[in-house]
Amino acid sequence: MKSYALIGAAGYIAPRHLKAMKETGGTLAAAFDVNDSVGIMDSYFPDAAFFTEFEQFNAHLQAEYYARRALDYVAICSPNYLHKSHCAAAMRFGAHAICEKPLVLDPSDLDDLIEVERQTGQRVNSILQLRLHPAIIALRKKVAEADAGKIWDVDLGYFTSRGAWYHASWKGLVHKSGGIATNIGVHFYDMLAFVFGPQTRSIVHHRGDDAAGGYLELERARVRWVLSINRDHLPSHTPIGQTTHRSITVDGEEIEFSGGFTDLHTLSYQSILNGEGFGLDVVRPSIETVAHIRTAPIQLHKGEQHPDLAKVIG
Template sequence: MSRFALTGASGYIAPRHLKAIQDTGSTLAAALDPFDSVGILDSYFPQAEFFTQPEIFERYLHDARRRGEGVDYVSICSPNYLHDAHIRLSLRAGADALCEKPIVLHPEDITALKEVEAETGGRVWTILQLRAHAALETLKGQLGGERGGKRDVDLSYITSRGTWYLRSWKGRVEQSGGLATNIGVHFYDMLAWMFGPIEHVEVHQRTDTVCAGYLELERARVRWFLSIDPTYLPGEVSARGQRTYRSITIDGQEVEFSEGFTDLHTEVYRRTLAGQGFGLDDTYEAIATVARIRHAALVSPTSGTGHRFLRA
């Protein structure tokens, strides 16, 4: 039975991690969050220690380690800008870090974390859940066995959010990394995983609620569109009362992967516990890509590079 601690217990993504810890037969020893609305812990690990101050949480981890009761992993569900600090805290407390995406905001942070891995002997793992999606794993296998030129890919992801989003840390670029980083990083990882390194990046629109552009990868040309604005939802999706729309087409053929998302975090946890999870090298390409998107000058799309959802 692996022992976990967790940071960001009151956050949106924490329940998926709590479920994954439970589903893998592990236990949660302690949790951290500056906000004390963490009654969710009672549904999974009511005996877990809880702290609101990181200094006391860190001391607990070190004291537990000296008693021979240290944790094996720290699950990091805190806001994006705290990931780097919480990873370092975990490694120096003798635990591996299992961090939500984006693992960090800047690619140079990955290089620095590899140095901390070497110093401590710990490992940094991350959640790249689309790599664990059965339909996408099958598709990658099929694409890997085919030869030919570059594929034409359209990626559309709309996940409606209320006014709270832009008033929270997620709406502040210096804390979240911006829209492409916060809601899109796992899609860029999936694209690089399937089609090879990203060779060219264009950004056609970048606002608080929309980010769109064009990528050229080793084996694909990708028109991409991300938004939290529900007015971009296709009419048939809105008519069904749905507030999320994700679509990937390859050479005009829709890739069906709308199902199978429920237990992806648990599957990533299983792989991590088996030593087969996703580490710093795996996530580097996606982090470097979202950093380029964040800072790239806006350009107008040329023929064939503009996404169909772009508005004048």
Template sequence: MKNFALIGAAGYIAPRHMKAIKDTGNDLVAALDKNDSVGIIDSYFPNADFFTEFERFDRHLDKLRRESNSRQVDYVAICSPNYLHDSHMRFALRTGACAICEKPLVLNPWNIDGLQEIEKETGQRVNTILQLRLHPSIIALKQKVASSAPGHKFDVDLTYITSRGHWYLQSWKGDDKKSGGISTNIGVHFYDMLHFVFGALQENKVHFNSPTKAAGYLEYERARVRWFLSVDVNDVPDHVRSSGQRTYRSITADGESIEFSDGFTDLHTISYKEILAGNGFGLEENRVAIETVAHIRTAALSALTGDYHPFVTKLVK
């Protein structure tokens, strides 16, 4: 059994990590969050020590390490705001633990280089949650691409609209310096998936970018991709919104829909099983996706061409 610590226990994604730790037969011994609305811990690890101050959390983990007792931490799971991931991974490695970090790994690609140096210094490893690589539908798509005619490029449309309320722009997620913007905050998994399935990135154009939506064109070895992301409920198609749904997700390849709405329930647990078996996704697997979102965040808007996403038509009129 391995011992875990958790940074960011009050957020939306933390319960998935708690469940994964429990489902894999391991123990959460300590958790940290500046917010104390963390009653969810009782559903998984009621005996876990909890801290609202980083300094006390740091001292506690160091004490467990120095005492070399049965509660010494082996892994630190990181679910903190995006801009803190880099610092918290460095802390985990220097504490003598491996890290398991939520997306996005970091905001800038050069941070990956620094983390690789600390991995070498400490002998510990950074693992990341790239759960779409483990989704059966995505694996099947990758196999389809691999078996298709050599040189064929798929025409892909990716649309992801996940409505958020007025709180979104008032939180750290609405601050580009902290979240990386919408393409980083809700899009980075999709960009990683596209690279995983379709190969090396060859072109990256940005057609629209705002705090609540973004669109552009990506070209990979095996695909031409038009993409659109939004947190604005008004972008949800009328026929979907009329049924009460506030989220819309669509991926088509050569006109054929890729259905992957289901199958997400246990992907964090599967990710943890792979990490514990030594098969986790490391720093380098994240580089292309992080380079992609960093470019989208800083690039000037490209002139519209015939490659733009249909949703952009409504935005530029």
């Protein structure tokens, strides 16, 4: 039975990690969060120790687990800007890290974690669950089996409404979240590279506090993309009452992958336990993409804009 610790137990994504630990036969030894609304733990691991001070959490792990090498993994669901330091801390506890996306905010952070891996002999595993989604795997197979010279035309639009709280939280601060493209888009960029090959060109059409849009060229695809958390940006064809709109079309054909998300974290954990997790080398391309989007000059090119970008720009 594998033993886990959890950083960020009160966060939105933490229940998926708790479920994955349970369903893969693990046990939670200890958890940490600065907030104490963690009643969800009772549904999975009611006997796990819990701390609201990182120093106490650290001391507990050092005293109870480090000396016996009894802690196998630390799952990290903390705010984006803390991922690097928490991954490093996990490895220095003598455990492997399992970290939510984005793994880090800048490519140089990956170099620092590579050094900690070398020093400790531990490993960082990133949650990239779209790579495990059946629809994405099928699309990748379709692309691989097509004529080698074929270039696919892709439109990616993701609109997920968020209230005023978003901008008051760490998610609304670029230096903590990385901005819209990093916070809600990084797993899409990883998925696109997984399916269509490495990126060769990136242009940013719009970058704001609530939305971003641009154009990517990959080895096998041309991608027009737009992301937004502003409900006023929802496309006009969004059904009344629906607050989220997600669409990926490939050569005009919609790729349906809204279903099947429930168990992807469990699949991710099982892959990690099987020695098939996604390491730092796998993560680097998507981190380089979002770092570029964060700082690139704004350019508008006709014919390269996502059809729904006009409403976002206004």
